[in-house]
Amino acid sequence: MYHRSIHERDQFWTEIAGELYFENLDSSASTHNFDPSRGPVHVKWFEGARTNMAYNCLEKQIENGMGDKRALIFEANDEINCTEFTFRELLVEVETFAKFLIAHGVQKGDRVVMYLPMIPALPIAMLACSRIGAVHSVVFAGYSAKSLAQRVHDCKAKMVITASASRRAEKIIPLKKIVDEAMEICKSDGFCVNKVVVKHNADIEIEGVPHVEDVPFHSDRDLWWNESVAEFRTDGKPAPIEFLDSCDTAFILYTSGSTGKPKGVVHSVGGYQTYVYATSKFVFDLHAGEDVLFCTADLGWITGHSYGLYGPLLNGCATVLFEGVPTYPDAGVWWQTVDKYDVTVFYTSPTALRTLQGYGEDPVKRSSRASLRILGTVGEPISSETWLWYHSVVGDDKLPICDTWWQTETGGHIITPLPGATPLKASSATFPFFGIVPVLLDPKDGTEIQGEGEGCLCIKEPWPGMFLDVHGAHERYENSYFKVYEGGYYFSGDGARRDSDGYLFITGRLDDVMNVSGHRIGTAEVESALVQHSSCIEAAVVSIAHEVKGESIVAYVILDPSRSIEKRSSLEIHQRELITNVRMEIGPFAAPERVVIVKDLPKTRSGKIMRRILKKIAAGDVDDFGDVSALADPGVVDEIIKAERHAR
Numbered sequence: 001m002y003h004r005s006i007h008e009r010d011q012f013w014t015e016i017a018g019e020l021y022f023e024n025l026d027s028s029a030s031t032h033n034f035d036p037s038r039g040p041v042h043v044k045w046f047e048g049a050r051t052n053m054a055y056n057c058l059e060k061q062i063e064n065g066m067g068d069k070r071a072l073i074f075e076a077n078d079e080i081n082c083t084e085f086t087f088r089e090l091l092v093e094v095e096t097f098a099k100f101l102i103a104h105g106v107q108k109g110d111r112v113v114m115y116l117p118m119i120p121a122l123p124i125a126m127l128a129c130s131r132i133g134a135v136h137s138v139v140f141a142g143y144s145a146k147s148l149a150q151r152v153h154d155c156k157a158k159m160v161i162t163a164s165a166s167r168r169a170e171k172i173i174p175l176k177k178i179v180d181e182a183m184e185i186c187k188s189d190g191f192c193v194n195k196v197v198v199k200h201n202a203d204i205e206i207e208g209v210p211h212v213e214d215v216p217f218h219s220d221r222d223l224w225w226n227e228s229v230a231e232f233r234t235d236g237k238p239a240p241i242e243f244l245d246s247c248d249t250a251f252i253l254y255t256s257g258s259t260g261k262p263k264g265v266v267h268s269v270g271g272y273q274t275y276v277y278a279t280s281k282f283v284f285d286l287h288a289g290e291d292v293l294f295c296t297a298d299l300g301w302i303t304g305h306s307y308g309l310y311g312p313l314l315n316g317c318a319t320v321l322f323e324g325v326p327t328y329p330d331a332g333v334w335w336q337t338v339d340k341y342d343v344t345v346f347y348t349s350p351t352a353l354r355t356l357q358g359y360g361e362d363p364v365k366r367s368s369r370a371s372l373r374i375l376g377t378v379g380e381p382i383s384s385e386t387w388l389w390y391h392s393v394v395g396d397d398k399l400p401i402c403d404t405w406w407q408t409e410t411g412g413h414i415i416t417p418l419p420g421a422t423p424l425k426a427s428s429a430t431f432p433f434f435g436i437v438p439v440l441l442d443p444k445d446g447t448e449i450q451g452e453g454e455g456c457l458c459i460k461e462p463w464p465g466m467f468l469d470v471h472g473a474h475e476r477y478e479n480s481y482f483k484v485y486e487g488g489y490y491f492s493g494d495g496a497r498r499d500s501d502g503y504l505f506i507t508g509r510l511d512d513v514m515n516v517s518g519h520r521i522g523t524a525e526v527e528s529a530l531v532q533h534s535s536c537i538e539a540a541v542v543s544i545a546h547e548v549k550g551e552s553i554v555a556y557v558i559l560d561p562s563r564s565i566e567k568r569s570s571l572e573i574h575q576r577e578l579i580t581n582v583r584m585e586i587g588p589f590a591a592p593e594r595v596v597i598v599k600d601l602p603k604t605r606s607g608k609i610m611r612r613i614l615k616k617i618a619a620g621d622v623d624d625f626g627d628v629s630a631l632a633d634p635g636v637v638d639e640i641i642k643a644e645r646h647a648r
């Protein structure tokens with residue numbers, strides 16, 4: 001199949017797409033160009049064919065006889081709010097919400113931002129947008145008001161959907177308040193959102209969640225989900241559906257790059273759904289009506305989009321939506337959830353596994369996990385130790401592990417084993433998926449490395465899950481991904497090593513993108529958050545290895561010398577304030593572990609910060625800095641080492 005997928009590429013993918021509902025599918029209608037020297041870069045799969053992703057997730061499955069099978073299983077943060085929806089029941093929810101969207105002026109192509117916790121309202125809203133051809137842009141509900149505002153404004157959202165609060169273990173986060181703040185920021189930047197829809201969390205009142213009357217509400221703009229949606233449930237009218245061109249936009253999802261503000265990654269309806277359908281089917285060996293996929297990623301990330309929602313539904317399988325945290329009420333909750341719903345495929349991140357590893361085997365062994373067939377991991381490199389723990393403790397020495405390497409931009413799995421078919425090696429993502437031609441390029445001259453070796457991981461040929469554009473910034477699309485090396489390669493930003501058997505091992509980012517607990521964060525984003533502080537003149541941020549989070553952030557900042565900050569207490573206040581700034585500007589997950597106040601930063605004569613040196617200092621590796629001849633003032637290195645010792 002792999003051979004065919006490469007040599008008869010368009011025919012291969014057209015046949016797979018044909019397993020879903022498309023009108024006018026034609027294998028000669030796909031056109032692509034990865035090489036900017038041959039004209040504008042473009043990726044167009046099945047142009048001219050018409051389809052609808054929500055239709056394929058719901059009606060198509062009902063037609064296939066899955067109507068009464070479970071589609072969405074909601075494991076709430078508390079026991080009493082758990083619910084399940086069959087395909088038919090989920091369709092009713094989606095149709096109802098689609099009618100509501102239309103009635104409030106949302107049309108094909110309009111952007112709708114969701115800032116919601118992991119509750120059924122989120123997948124329902126996403127599917128309703130897909131149904132009417134509106135473009136959803138889900139913003140992870142851990143982002144700050146400023147980050148939310150930036151995304152809402154960038155995609156010019158017509159509507160924002162949120163919840164009164166998000167619940168994580170015992171913690172209640174007032175989401176609506178954050179949205180109000182974000183709307184104020186948008187307004188002061190001259191942009192207004194028409195409507196804010198608020199879902200009350202939870203449906204069954206439980207202690208601690210703010211009561212409806214305590215949630216801030218602006219009656220000219222805000223709508224309560226339950227009240228306003230109800231009338232469309234019983235109106236007896238058919239729900240509209242919009243069949244789109246395969247190349248129309250399905251959704252925009254923002255992600256961090258190495259420079260500047262987050263990029264709005266644009267995915268197409270036809271290509272994305274075909275690729276997510278195929279990867280879910282083959283990598284997770286999904287069988288309609290039988291499998292239950294539990295993907296622990298939040299729907300606010302691409303992993304949640306592709307394998308927590310669209311992938312399983314497109315295959316007629318159930319998906320588990322898990323609201324809480326992996327350690328509440330105790331560290332065995334995920335395995336109890338597996339037993340409770342007969343989960344067959346479990347997909348998580350190395351960070352989560354490392355956290356649970358810390359609790360020992362007991363919480364795992366209290367469950368049977370008898371239903372499990374396949375384990376998956378994604379988001380960061382997984383060490384052999386964690387891989388083996390996953391395999392032997394969670395998988396009882398028998399379950400295959402699919403270490404799947406991919407990115408927001410790629411839509412779905414790129415390098416991954418096929419369970420049962422690919423002999424595994426601990427901590428290797430193994431081989432390319434169908435249709436994928438990965439290459440390792442020499443970082444210095446961009447030549448392809450053959451056989452054993454290490455280099456920049458790039459991809460040569462287009463595949464259907466490939467993103468179409470950076471929203472509103474096509475030049476950035478070409479520059480960041482296709483012009484880094486000449487010759488028509490998609491540049492991933494990651495490094496990889498190929499062993500003598502051809503197995504690929506991902507080594508991590510080669511650019512200025514950090515990976516903290518599997519979250520992508522750009523150094524530039526954190527630095528710009530730090531310099532927002534009135535006392536901060538300049539900042540440089542690096543990441544170091546962290547036992548649980550994979551990487552953690554260390555910030556080096558220069559404070560304004562005109563402020564009297566010599567006193568130790570004042571320094572500590574500044575450090576705390578600077579960390580708060582990052583929490584406010586981006587979100588708590590991007591907060592630096594340590595802020596080191598320095599007088600100067602290691603720069604080249606042309607003023608470029610040598611992060612390589614800071615990285616070594618942060619890691620405590622100060623014996624050999626390699627070639628430092630480019631430094632404008634070599635003396636700063638010792639100064640920073642001293643400041644670092646002080647900060648610890």
Ligand code: WTA
Nearest residue numbers: 378379380381403404405406407408506509
């Ligand atoms: C990293 C998540 C090693 C990588 C799907 C990539 C991985 C970034 C793996 C994308 C893996 C993802 N092994 N590293 N199996 N999977 N990564 O866009 O650095 O949130 O570039 O997509 O995560 O993160 P994103």
